[in-house]
Amino acid sequence: MKTNDLILQTVSKVILFLIVLFSLYMFFAGHYHPGGGFVGGLMTSGAIVLMLLAYDIKTVTTILPVDYKKMIAVGLLFAAGTAAGGLLFGVPFLTHAFTYVDLPLLGKTSLHTAVLFDTGVYLVVIGVTMTIIQTIGESE
Amino acid sequence: MAFQILLNFFLAFVWMFLKSSYTPASFFVGYFFGLLIIYVFRRFFDSRFYLVRVNAVAVLFLLFIKELFLANWSVLKLVLRPKLNIKPGIFALPTELKKDWEITVLANLITLTPGTLVVDVSFDNKTLYIHAMDIEDINEAVDSIKNSFEKAIMEVSR
Numbered sequence: 001m002k003t004n005d006l007i008l009q010t011v012s013k014v015i016l017f018l019i020v021l022f023s024l025y026m027f028f029a030g031h032y033h034p035g036g037g038f039v040g041g042l043m044t045s046g047a048i049v050l051m052l053l054a055y056d057i058k059t060v061t062t063i064l065p066v067d068y069k070k071m072i073a074v075g076l077l078f079a080a081g082t083a084a085g086g087l088l089f090g091v092p093f094l095t096h097a098f099t100y101v102d103l104p105l106l107g108k109t110s111l112h113t114a115v116l117f118d119t120g121v122y123l124v125v126i127g128v129t130m131t132i133i134q135t136i137g138e139s140e
Numbered sequence: 141m142a143f144q145i146l147l148n149f150f151l152a153f154v155w156m157f158l159k160s161s162y163t164p165a166s167f168f169v170g171y172f173f174g175l176l177i178i179y180v181f182r183r184f185f186d187s188r189f190y191l192v193r194v195n196a197v198a199v200l201f202l203l204f205i206k207e208l209f210l211a212n213w214s215v216l217k218l219v220l221r222p223k224l225n226i227k228p229g230i231f232a233l234p235t236e237l238k239k240d241w242e243i244t245v246l247a248n249l250i251t252l253t254p255g256t257l258v259v260d261v262s263f264d265n266k267t268l269y270i271h272a273m274d275i276e277d278i279n280e281a282v283d284s285i286k287n288s289f290e291k292a293i294m295e296v297s298r
């Protein structure tokens with residue numbers, strides 16, 4: 001049965017951005033508040049799933065021409081790279097460094113290399129979730 | 141385009157509420173993240189990513205400043221010349237611009253750059269009649285306006 005998804009599509013055009021913004025908030029809140037790369041990545045893929053529900057797979061792949069398998073690889077590279085970065089400075093594997101920087105707009109901010117590791121987690125979670133959902137959705 | 145800007149503002153405010161810090165800094169951070177998200181999902185909208193158009197407006201403005209300087213320079217040279225050796229005339233410029241504001245902007249830009257002056261717009265809004273202080277070649281004048289101003293305006297409104 002073919003139905004008109006006009007209302008769903010229009011609403012998802014706004015809600016989608018709210019979900020992605022909230023997932024970014026979750027991602028950056030991870031150090032001091034509940035949140036982090038895992039839940040952020042899951043929520044971002046939730047937003048993409050909403051888009052998949054409102055439209056079809058073909059439209060979504062034209063909107064987001066992303067190869068999710070490559071996304072997993074890039075995420076793992078991020079995680080392994082930050083972990084191995086410590087070796088260059090003569091400290092054990094997975095040692096993280098942080099510093100306080102005065103950024104022009106944000107004021108005093110602490111920059112951790114743990115954020116880069118979290119970015120890897122974020123990308124892998126999105127990649128894995130979307131690969132699973134798309135593979136199941138495409139098979140007849 | 142208006143929808144994208146409105147959405148971007150909305151996202152910036154949502155970010156302020158999430159952070160519960162109502163400072164300009166957190167507004168700009170939220171605006172930046174909103175911009176990033178809208179950029180990633182830019183194919184989701186019917187119109188282009190709105191920063192492209194903002195950029196086109198900036199290009200049009202810079203082009204206007206440049207042409208203003210160049211044209212004033214050429215008029216200065218004509219005024220200071222001892223012998224008045226100019227060929228004034230009126231020529232028609234067929235334009236492809238459709239909307240009222242586009243034609244108005246084009247006419248104003250032509251008038252504000254000295255040497256040329258829009259005298260009249262035809263009733264079907266397809267031709268501009270321009271008075272030029274010194275025309276060597278009509279086709280050349282038409283081409284130079286078409287390639288600079290009309291192209292830049294089209295880039296904004298496309």
